[in-house]
Every structure is written in C-alpha cells, then in structure tokens.
Amino acid sequence: MGRWAQDTAQACRALAPSVGLPIADALDAIAARAVATPAIVVTGPVSSGKSTLVNALVGRRVAPTGAGECTRLTARYVRGPVDRLDVVLADGSRRPLPLAEGGRVPAAVGDRLGVDPADVDHLLVSLTSDALDGLTVVDTPGAGSARRPRGPARGSTDAAESALVVLPPTARPDEIAGFAGAARHGPAGVVAVLGRADTVGSEPDAAGVAEVLSRRLGDRLGPVTPVVGLLAETATTGALRTADLAALRVLAADPGVDGALLDPELFVTAPLSADPATRTRLLELLDRRGIALALALLRERPDAGVGDVCAALLAASGLDRVVERLRVEVRGRADLLAARAAERRVAALADAERAAVRAERRRAPGREAGPDLTRLTDLVEDLRARPLHLDLALVEAATRHRSGALALPDELAGELDLLVAPGPLPARLGVPPTELAGHAARRAAAWRAVATWGTPPAQADVADAVHRGWARVWGELTG
Template sequence: MGRWSQDTARACRAAAPAVALPTADALDAVAARAEGTPALVVTGPVSSGKSTLVNALVGRRVAPTGAGECTRLVARYVRGPVDRLDVVLADGTRRPLPLADGGRVPAAVRDRLGVDPADVDHLLVTLTSDALDGLTVVDTPGAGSARRRGPALPDDAEAALVVLPSSARADEVDRLAGAARHGPAGVVAVLGRADTVGSADDAATAATTLGHRLGARLGPVTPVVGLLAETATTGALRAEDRHALAALTGADPAAVDAALADPELFARADLPVGVPARMRLLELLDRRGITLAVGVLRERPEAGVGDIAAALLGASGLDRVVERLRTGVRERADLLAAAAGERRVAGLLDAERAAVRADRDAGRPTAAGARDLARLGDLLEDLRARPLHLELALAEAGARARSGAVELPEELAADLEVLAGAGVAAPDRSRLADLARRVGLADAGAGELAGHAARRAAAWRSYATWGTPPARSDVADAVHRGWARLWGELTG
C-alpha cells in the first residue's frame, strides 16, 4: 500500500460508523479493495488475441482460447501456493475444477461440473507464477460475446490492458470494459495479432495510426504478436520442435519459403518434416514465427531452444508492453488504487441516491437515506480534493502527447515528459533533485528551481490561452497546474 490508497482506506473506514449498516459494509469493502492487490483487466473484441496475451503475461498456457464456454466467462488469475481452478457461482459458492491437460482451463464447465455457464460469476485461477506477484490479471469475455451475468469490470480493476484490432473505432473503444472509465492513465493499449496486419513495419504504422485516432482515450498503441509472446514465455517450444525447425533449414530454402506462403500449402508440401510436427509448429509459431525461427537456424545452426525463444520474444513486442505495464501501472499502482476507490465511493453515492428516490416515490421515510447521502457526499468531496488527481491528469496528458492524438511543439512535449515524472502530488527530495537535474539546474537551490517552475507555469498558461484547440488546451492546463503546484511546494 502507498500513501494515497492507505488514505482512501482510512477515510472510508472513518466514515463507516456514521452510516447505515449496509452502506458501512460497502465502505469497508471499498477500504479492503484499496488495500488489496491491484487488478489489471484485459479487454478487447472477440478474437483480438486477448487470452493468448494473458498467457504470455502470466507465463503459462492456461487461459482458454477459441470459442468454448470458458472463453465467455470472466477469469481472474492470482498468485498462490499451488495451481488450481475454482468456479465461483453467482451466489458466491466455489466449486473446484481440475485443470485440463497441459494445465489449461478446460473449455467447458457444464459437462465437468453439471453447472450452467449462466450461473457462473467468474473463474478463479490460482497459479504459482512470479508474474502474478502483486498483480491480479482479469481476462474478460470478448466484447460482443453473449454474457448474462458478470462483475462490474470497470469498477473492479485499477488498470486496463486494451487489445485492439487495426480497424477499431472510437465507439468500439468506449464499449470496452474499463477503457473509457480509466482514461489514458492506467491504460495500456496494444494492437493485437499484429502479424495479421502485414510486416513489422506495417504493424507499427497501423499502431501509430490507431494512436492518432484513439490516443485521447487510450494513449499510445503498441503492436504485439501474442502467439509468439506466448510460445516464448511459457516454455511451449521443446527440443523436438527445434529439431523439426532444423530439418526445415536443411531443405531447399526456396521450397520452404514457398510453402510458408500459406498454412495449407505448408501442411501438404514435400518437406523433410512429418505433418504432425508441421501442424504443431503452425500452432506454436504460425508462419511468421516459423520463418523467423528457420532464419535464426540458417544464420546460427548451433542455436538452441532458448536462442529461438529469445528471437521470438524480441519479435513479439511483449517487452515493450511489459515496460509500459511497469511504468504505467505498477509504478502508479498507489494512485490508480486511490482513484478506483473514489470511483467505488461515487458508485455507492449513486446507489444511495437511487434508493432515496425510490423511498420517496413509495412514500417511505427518507431521513436515514438523506443522512447517508450527505455523509457519502462529504467523503467523496474530501477524496476528490486530494492532489493525486493532478498527477493522474499529467499522466493522461503525457499519454495523449506520446500517442500523437494531441500534438505539441517539441519543447513543450519535452517539458511535459520532465514534469510527468516529478510526482507533483507529493514531491519528495529525491524527485525534486531529479527534476532539477533534468531541467539543467542540478547544482541550483530551491529558489532557482522555484523560479524555473514559475516561468514554466506562465509559459503553459499562455499556450493554453491564445487560440489553442480544446484538446491541447486541456493538456496545457494540466501542465500549468503541475508547475504551479511545484512552485507552491518549493516556496512553502
């Protein structure tokens, strides 16, 4: 727990004794959630490659893929002492279910447990994976799939990994769970199945184009090939696969390259590798991965499974996704958890308003409800007055600028990047020292740094005032407030 999530939990627990018991229990639940493990919701359209990417992130081929019953259920992946699967029903009861062969979540629950999928709230998958240390990953049904019941995902997660097709539109993004609610802060957007777009350059161009179109909602978009990432990180590639790839390198290169033009042609071509082995290579690597692996072995015949996996990982783009998750989610987990706590309190306030209206319409007493309304309103007002929102606004401004959705002059874009890491909500000595170094004032005192902050605040206010388009004006306003706050901190 960090400062802001701790403060959220403390404020909710302090308010709980002054409200009715059901509302008090809900506030205690909000406090417990603020203290709990942050959750990353993975969301996207059907067949966008979400579950494959989940497997790559947790380091196991465990998430179900395809069109089975379990791909239409919410699955929560948490770290634990043993690998296990529990089916959590709508009434809160749990039923253990053995994992399928290879440690995967089975495709169906009806046949194995006699449970109607409509009565399942979510799947709880416990893994011994280090990747889940301090993070819960929530895999959602693809947007557009049939689902009768499930958790309120936007309020159930602190951050979102949004997997998009190259054709994604703004209205589709707004329908994706978590994306519009979170805004660019706490969202990592990726172009899923980037290998289907074309070459690596084509995928990069498509991701940049998506960023320009959707970056105001999501920030920059990173291309990723989930299948290559999954195979590289889960240990799915084995020695016999390496032998099959080596045999392909010994065949006529022109024949191999021609066969790789089409999956069916590759399966039927006259090649020195059996059909079952070829089909397995297609399942693990697809044509792009096979081409890459064969290229590695042609250049370095001594390369082993680990070398091939490293090449696959590099080509997958997963390293860039993980870096964005580290800087955008893990390093901001405290801020994101506090902001999520505020959203949950706002949800309680909305529910209380609806209950008071219903009581009034039915002629029932409303005094107790009105009292709880006032106290929840005061709590939410106090939470929203905290300076952490300025830091989140700066994070969103930086994401919009990096995506290209909001264009800034080069000097101002660099200034924004400097400020975004300064921790304006609660700047400590080390962050202020780093800020001074980055603006060329490493040996200056607090007075000189305060003067620099005042000048930058004035420059951004001027930029926001004189005919600046609304999107850029919003960014400029956030940066102006950030420099102004730092000036206030430095001058007392």
C-alpha cells in the same frame, strides 16, 4: 500501495462507523480493494488474441485459446502457492475444479461442475508464476460475445484498476465502450496493443497500423503497441520443445520449405522432410512468421538451442515493449490508479444510495434524505478535491500527446513530459535546488498566460495543467 491509496482507504474506514451497515460494509470493501494487489483487466473483441496474450504475460499456457471464442467466463489469475482453479458462483461460494490436461482452464466449466454457466460469477486461477507477483490479471469474454457477463460488475471486472486493451486493425472509437473497463480507465490507466499484429503484414506494416490506431483512439486509449501474441506465448511458456527444434533443424535444410511456407495448408501437405503432424504442431506454436524466423536463425546458427529460438521469437513478438509499458504505466502508477478506482467506487455507492432515496420518495413523497447520503456525498467531494487529480490530468495529457491524438507545441510538450517523468525534479531540470522555487514560479506564471490568452481550447487545458503543476512545485518548496 502509496499515499493516495492509503489515504482513500483511511477515509472510507473513517466514515464506515457513521453510516448504516450495508454502506459500511461496502466502504470497508472499497478500502480493502484500494490497498490490495493491483489488477489489470484484459479486454477486446472476440478472437483478438486476448487469451494468448494473457498466457504470454503469466508465463503459462493456461487460458483456453484457438479459433473463435474461447474465453466464456471471466477469469482472475493470481499468484498462489500451488496451481489451482476455483469456480466462484454468483452467491459468493466457491467450488474447486481440476485444471484440464496441460494445466489449462477447461472450456466447459459448467458441464464439469453440473452448474448453469449463468450461475458462475468468475474463475479464480492461482498460479505459481513469478509474473503474477504484485499484479492480478483478469481475462474477460470478448466484446460482442454471446456469453458476456450480465451487468457491469459480473465477473469482478470492476475490481481492476487498469486495462490492457487488445485491438483489431479495424477498431473504431464507438467500439471502445464495449471493452470491459476500457472506458473507465483510459488513457492514464490503459495499455493498448494491436493484437495478432502478424495478420496485417510485415513488421513495418503492423507499426503503421498501430500508429493509425493511436491517432484514432488515443484520446481514450493512448498509444497502441503492436504485438504478436502467439510468438510471445510460445517464447515465454516453455511450449517449444527439443523435438520441435529438431524438426525445425531438419526443415531448415529442406529446399522446398520456403515455398511451402507461402500457405499454411501447403506447408502441411507439401512433400517435406518433417511429417504433417509435426508441421501442424509447428504452425500451432509459431505460425508461418515464427517458423520462418526460426528457420533463418538455424541456418545462420546451426548450433542454436531452444533458448536461442525462444529469445528470437520474444524479440519479434513485441512483448518486451508491452511489459515495459505495464511496468511504467500500470505498476509505476499503481497508487494513482488505485486511488482513482476507489474514488469511482465510492461515487457509484453514493449514486446507488441516491437512487434508493429517490425510490423511497416516490413511495413516501416529502420524505427527507437520510444522513448516510449526505455523508457519502461529502466523502466523494473530499476525494475529488485531492491534488492527485492534477497528477492524473498531467499523465493523461502526456499519454494523449504520445499517441498522436493531441498536438502540442514542442515547448509545452517538453514541460509536460518534464512534470510527469519519474525522479527528482532538480536533477531532471539541471537547476540547483536553491533556485528551483524561483524557476517554478516563473514557469507557473508563463504557462498561466499561455492558458489564458488566445490558445486553442485543447492546448489551453494542457497549459493550465502545466501551470498548476509548477504552482504546486512552488508551493511545496516555499510552504
């Protein structure tokens, strides 16, 4: 973790000896979380394709998937030396449980352990997957689930620093509050995707729907990327076997297969060269779009292997764009996101202490607040005064602009992108380092004027952030 997460952890640990034991323990936990492996919570409505996408991201078919609601408990997927499932109960105790056939998380955990599912806080799934190096993935029950965890912290979803929001084509702004973590993290800490993009039509159709969602929800979630989770899962988890490829090769030579692919039931029941059970499995792995893609590839390249088919599926799935966004927007900003999440947890701790003080005053009117609340409040104010909030403001403005939800003049958008882009600023500007301080001072003055004089409020806020960004560059260069 970087300077801001370390700074937050140090501030929490410095205060801990000065407050009561319960608050001190909470501050130590916040400090430890700030510098731990970053976590991303995967959230969205029931049957949006969340768990299929989780499997694609971790490279294993481990999360239960299928029609209807499959994710009944929050599951945390972490890197480990062996594949292992632990059930973490509400009291903090753990019980090991074997993974189901095929290495999947069993659907009925409570039945297997003989415990009430309401007593289970979350599942901890350790996997020997390189995809989990440096990132924890948290899969949650869908919004609207009858089995959603009780309370906002149930299942440890608040321990996530960012969110991967899987959206249906009809998502509305008022639904976002129901997606675990989305409201807390966005838009700088959110990667939003159109799940099951193949259900809305062709690839251009899916791109159009994603663009509409971006404009509709971009203020909260940023840009929306279309993804076909099933193709991504099959391509990345090794689910496609040599026998499946042999069946696809036989079907590619069958003249009746293209007509049968017009309907899933027809594909299974039509008199084709592969048996119905094999065709059913192919539908489960690839759906009709993936089967059509594989058949086209095999007709063009009869010698194509499993790896070639998986590469084509992966390219068609859109997962590469999602992974790139995770690399840039989650891993690349891990320090900022962890520091902001830790600050939010300290503020929640202060709010809880404030509520306890109010309750105590109702019992004993006139009683003064103790020093713990004052020290916590001071810590919150100190954390909120840090320059990292300027970085977050710039990133969030750029994210809203890319989504189409925030219209900006080209010059302002260009300077905003310049300030948030990675790498040394002189190289990006094309300005010699010796001239950078003067350039920063001129740009700061120019954007201060834009922010002050007659600019629409939304654009004025961005211009003010750009002004402060250049002013900070000037200050760092001149001391």
